[in-house]
Amino acid sequence: MESLTTYHELATSEAAPRLNEAQLEAVTATEGYVRVIAGAGTGKTRALTERFAYLVNDLGIFPGNILCVTFTNKAANEMRHRIRCLTGDNDTGYINTFHGFCVSVLQEDAHAVQYPKSFMVLDNVDIDAMLQIVYEERGLTLRDMTFSAARDMIEMLKLKERPDYFLDMLAMPLENLHQKYLSATEARDIIFYGYLYQEKKCFGLDYNDLIVFTLYIFDVHEDIKLKWQQRLEYIMIDEFQDIDALQYRLMDVLQGYHKNLFVVGDPDQTIYTWRGADVRFLLDFDKHYPGTHTVLMLENYRSVPQVLAASNSLISKNRMRIAKNLVPMREAYGPTVWHHATSSEQEAAWIAQGVEALHAEGVAYRDMAVLYRAHYASRSVEEAFLKAHIPHTVFSGVPFFGRREIKDALCYLRLIALQDDLAFQRVANVPKRNLGMRRMVYLRQYADEHACTLYQALEQTLDDDIFKRTKAKQLVALVRDFRASSEGRPVSEVLSSVLNVSGYEQMLRTEGSQERLDNLAELKQSVHEFETSCGEEVTLEHYLKHVALLTNADAADGSKDSVKLMTIHAAKGLEFRQVFLCSLSEGVLPSRKTRTAEAMEEERRLAFVAFTRAQDGLYLSEAEGFNHQGAARYPSRFLLDIDPAALEFSDKPADDKLDEARNAYALTDRWIADMAQQASHPVGSRVRHKAFGEGKVLGIDEQKRAYVIAFDGLETPRSISFRVKLETVG
Numbered sequence: 001m002e003s004l005t006t007y008h009e010l011a012t013s014e015a016a017p018r019l020n021e022a023q024l025e026a027v028t029a030t031e032g033y034v035r036v037i038a039g040a041g042t043g044k045t046r047a048l049t050e051r052f053a054y055l056v057n058d059l060g061i062f063p064g065n066i067l068c069v070t071f072t073n074k075a076a077n078e079m080r081h082r083i084r085c086l087t088g089d090n091d092t093g094y095i096n097t098f099h100g101f102c103v104s105v106l107q108e109d110a111h112a113v114q115y116p117k118s119f120m121v122l123d124n125v126d127i128d129a130m131l132q133i134v135y136e137e138r139g140l141t142l143r144d145m146t147f148s149a150a151r152d153m154i155e156m157l158k159l160k161e162r163p164d165y166f167l168d169m170l171a172m173p174l175e176n177l178h179q180k181y182l183s184a185t186e187a188r189d190i191i192f193y194g195y196l197y198q199e200k201k202c203f204g205l206d207y208n209d210l211i212v213f214t215l216y217i218f219d220v221h222e223d224i225k226l227k228w229q230q231r232l233e234y235i236m237i238d239e240f241q242d243i244d245a246l247q248y249r250l251m252d253v254l255q256g257y258h259k260n261l262f263v264v265g266d267p268d269q270t271i272y273t274w275r276g277a278d279v280r281f282l283l284d285f286d287k288h289y290p291g292t293h294t295v296l297m298l299e300n301y302r303s304v305p306q307v308l309a310a311s312n313s314l315i316s317k318n319r320m321r322i323a324k325n326l327v328p329m330r331e332a333y334g335p336t337v338w339h340h341a342t343s344s345e346q347e348a349a350w351i352a353q354g355v356e357a358l359h360a361e362g363v364a365y366r367d368m369a370v371l372y373r374a375h376y377a378s379r380s381v382e383e384a385f386l387k388a389h390i391p392h393t394v395f396s397g398v399p400f401f402g403r404r405e406i407k408d409a410l411c412y413l414r415l416i417a418l419q420d421d422l423a424f425q426r427v428a429n430v431p432k433r434n435l436g437m438r439r440m441v442y443l444r445q446y447a448d449e450h451a452c453t454l455y456q457a458l459e460q461t462l463d464d465d466i467f468k469r470t471k472a473k474q475l476v477a478l479v480r481d482f483r484a485s486s487e488g489r490p491v492s493e494v495l496s497s498v499l500n501v502s503g504y505e506q507m508l509r510t511e512g513s514q515e516r517l518d519n520l521a522e523l524k525q526s527v528h529e530f531e532t533s534c535g536e537e538v539t540l541e542h543y544l545k546h547v548a549l550l551t552n553a554d555a556a557d558g559s560k561d562s563v564k565l566m567t568i569h570a571a572k573g574l575e576f577r578q579v580f581l582c583s584l585s586e587g588v589l590p591s592r593k594t595r596t597a598e599a600m601e602e603e604r605r606l607a608f609v610a611f612t613r614a615q616d617g618l619y620l621s622e623a624e625g626f627n628h629q630g631a632a633r634y635p636s637r638f639l640l641d642i643d644p645a646a647l648e649f650s651d652k653p654a655d656d657k658l659d660e661a662r663n664a665y666a667l668t669d670r671w672i673a674d675m676a677q678q679a680s681h682p683v684g685s686r687v688r689h690k691a692f693g694e695g696k697v698l699g700i701d702e703q704k705r706a707y708v709i710a711f712d713g714l715e716t717p718r719s720i721s722f723r724v725k726l727e728t729v730g
């Protein structure tokens with residue numbers, strides 16, 4: 001174990017960051033199955049990064065033989081950067097999200113399922129554009145189903161009801177799939193098959209497909225599977241508490257040859273159950289992989305003791321958990337404050353004042369964050385910040401990469417790289433080239449008849465009369481010129497140039513859309529950063545696949561000195577010196593949609609994730625008033641979960657208000673308990689009710705959670721709630 005000594009020396013030397021015993025163990029236990037169960041802020045991410053460096057620097061493993069899976073692209077970028085600093089190597093191997101890794105597999109091996117290397121990764125905006133086509137073709141309206149509901153439905157069908165859907169995409173000829181779509185009659189089927197057809201037509205893959213296609217290729221091509229298994233000598237997975245079943249399957253396949261699998265997670269930070277995450281994968285890891293070496297990390301380096309005391313007391317109220325307490329390593333003082341305001345406006349004003357006061361004490365704006373459960377909670381804070389001229393950036397709402405100008409710019413790049421229909425439809429007439437609806441219909445018909453893309457249709461019909469007074473020729477010339485000249489050119493340069501030559505930026509200048517121009521500048525900057533951080537040469541195709549996987553949180557860079565406003569989900573994995581958690585009202589956090597005891601615990605975990613983002617100070621606030629449904633607002637139960645000794649108060653709510661609040665929690669809890677009641681008497685059985693006497697169960701209303709009972713002594717049947725005790729008769 002010479003390397004361990006070397007590493008230990010390195011780890012405890014002045015030059016390198018110190019690692020504690022548990023971290024050191026996690027870093028140096030490289031062989032076999034290793035599970036790290038660690039608390040928030042205990043240095044999981046640091047241990048993961050150091051482990052990567054240890055494998056490469058000390059053990060001589062090639063970065064290209066290591067897969068390191070992170071939860072967001074932002075985390076992947078950060079890790080890549082940290083690892084480059086540690087190893088000095090530009091090749092950082094496969095540090096990616098599961099989806100990003102699948103893109104790498106498919107880029108190399110999609111030919112095995114007759115998909116081209118240039119397949120497209122679809123994001124929500126692309127999916128909506130496809131739905132738009134389906135809705136128009138089949139006369140559906142948003143009243144039939146909103147796009148967002150349609151996207152959810154497609155995802156559920158793909159995951160649960162029709163998990164074999166991909167066979168339709170792979171084995172069925174395009175025309176047959178088209179027919180299946182045309183002959184569908186129910187809205188659900190029309191949307192589903194219409195979408196599959198659109199996807200296949202442009203070789204588009206959504207996030208779900210990326211994993212499903214990869215698994216399918218591994219299933220049917222033993223040689224390809226073995227190649228990847230052999231390549232990945234070490235696999236490490238961060239945020240393992242939020243892994244879902246498909247990702248777990250993928251990981252299980254990938255580790256099958258070398259069997260070196262390292263996972264790290266915190267059961268108390270599971271906040272994606274609603275999206276299919278299952279903490280059991282972490283808890284039962286040792287059962288699935290016997291011989292698992294488990295490391296516990298509890299020493300928290302992030303937060304001051306006051307913040308940890310509040311966090312520990314909060315999460316200890318969850319019943320379904322393995323008890324563990326975070327141990328503070330910092331000694332500094334820093335408050336956890338509960339502020340009760342009389343209105344949302346006052347709450348927001350208090351936050352603005354707090355931010356200004358901290359700023360005056362020398363805290364940079366970029367080191368402060370305002371977190372909230374739901375997007376709408378940001379509005380009043382934003383208004384207060386505008387009034388007080390506090391620089392701030394909202395990382396929620398319309399995602400950066402979903403913004404109109406960003407999507408348009410990316411579609412110009414796509415038009416150059418792929419000439420796909422979606423990109424063409426989006427920007428052919430932006431800026432105006434006189435290629436409106438009528439000419440688009442003409443092109444669509446031509447494309448259908450000649451089985452070609454819209455862009456090819458335009459190329460072939462350019463001299464037709466219908467295009468006489470248009471700028472169609474300029475558009476085709478633009479695409480041709482850029483296609484010929486873009487190879488080998490940096491993507492950032494192509495982007496700047498196409499926005500200029502196409503007249504797109506000019507159009508925004510004429511419109512006076514400074515914010516959109518600023519966003520484009522930000523995009524150019526992010527492309528440039530990607531090029532410089534990527535190491536290898538970035539092609540246009542490569543960049544486009546990467547960007548389709550980006551989410552809102554990925555745009556949350558730390559360069560601007562502004563306060564960050566984001567949802568708690570977006571703040572996962574991040575840390576800030578000062579955290580303001582606002583709108584901590586019952587019905588917001590916990591959300592009023594909480595229907596089960598499990599969901600209530602997930603809400604509490606969400607609050608815990610928010611608390612544990614804070615390094616030096618945590619400010620919790622809520623306001624009196626009425627919620628959107630017109631009911632009185634109460635402080636969140638999670639505030640009362642906190643050990644009062646860990647809190648400082650700034651305007652405490654009156655005691656009678658708190659009593660009312662406790663009554664409101666009890667009501668919700670009773671309702672949740674009722675919802676959990678199951679029917680225990682089958683239809684047809686005889687029962688006895690304490691007031692109505694004997695009767696027969698006629699039916700069971702699951703929706704209402706009630707029996708329908710014909711009592712012998714009553715003329716008409718009654719609905720009786722599951723919650724009432726009934727005796728079995730006979």
Ligand SMILES: Nc1ncnc2c1ncn2[C@@H]1O[C@H](COP(=O)(O)OP(=O)(O)OP(=O)(O)O)[C@@H](O)[C@H]1O
Pocket residue numbers: 018019020023038039040041042043044045046047266300301302572573574575612
């Ligand atoms: N051994 C250590 N000594 C000093 N500081 C440390 C040590 N390990 C980690 N830290 C610091 O503690 C903070 C938290 O570390 P890190 O982000 O890796 O935690 P984490 O476990 O991934 O957190 P979370 O799960 O809450 O997102 C960071 O600022 C990191 O630099």
